[in-house]
Amino acid sequence: MENQEQGRLTFSKRLTPIEVEKRIILFFYTVVAEFFEFEEGRQFFMDVTDNLGKEWTFVGTFHANSIVENHVSISWAQFSLEKGLKANDEVTFTEKPQDNGPWKKFKVVIKRKIRLFGQDIWGELMV
16 A cells, blocks of 8 residues: 655565564565565665664565566564554555765654554554
């Protein structure tokens, strides 16, 4: 899912059980094409700031696949463990203004659905 937040590009998705278990996140390339130029097998790095201001570096890899479609895997093992991510949590990456650094910069927000008084409510994880 791609949209704009205050004029900045974002991409997001809900996590699958496999993504939580393997501590990677997968995006079809069409979702992230605005941010990265595809080159099969090439790795890239993302400087990411969470909602508490902690900085992380995620490593991504481009994968070509004629059956499933080209996709990107982003490894975030330590982040996933520290945040206690679960299946169906929603992750949103928002591009931050770039400086002269070699890597793209993003803000990451994780939301979890809770049930309160019989209503489903999405709340931002603050861990």
